[in-house]
Amino acid sequence: GAVVSQHPSWVICKSGTSVKIECRSLDFQATTMFWYRQFPKQSLMLMATSNEGSKATYEQGVEKDKFLINHASLTLSTLTVTSAHPEDSSFYICSATGGEETQYFGPGTRLLVL
């Protein structure tokens, strides 16, 4: 149980384009979903927290107009990187909770912006 999927697993895009990443909880209802960014050999950096049907709460320093988060249902959250630039290249990971403290992570999405 407690499986979280992400799609796509990797994506390459041109600078200036937008990229959407999906995060799904497959076998539970996710009341809260989190989006993280991870640079090589570093820890996870929380970008934002989203609750179903509410606006996401962004961490300090994260541009909400650049990283659009939508949590439209209890099983799906999306992260859209708008007007992507090479510095946005990173490993993006989502996690989800079903009303408890435990966060279950997705497999991650590797984004490369050329």
Added chain:
Amino acid sequence: GENVEQHPSTLSVQEGDSAVIKCTYSDSASNYFPWYKQELGKGPQLIIDIRSNVGEKKDQRIAVTLNKTAKHFSLHITETQPEDSAVYFCAASKGYSTLTFGKGTMLLVSP
């Protein structure tokens, strides 16, 4: 806010040895402490967690201990195997709030 320190940053052991990773936290109100294993190119996988009303928890070769007074918790892996090689992260949170992660420990188990 919460601050989690994790040591060591790298740990090399021989297969069959034990491995111990230690974390300290700063906020005495933190009450939930999970440990995650992350293999290269993959998302973190929860391997064990402990809540503040418990001092120790064990699951086969993995155990976690918590010392609330000293504000530190440790991961113990016995009889290590090459497939245990990965990066391990500790984390802390207060109830249902966000997790604060340590910087990670790269564990290398040599055959």
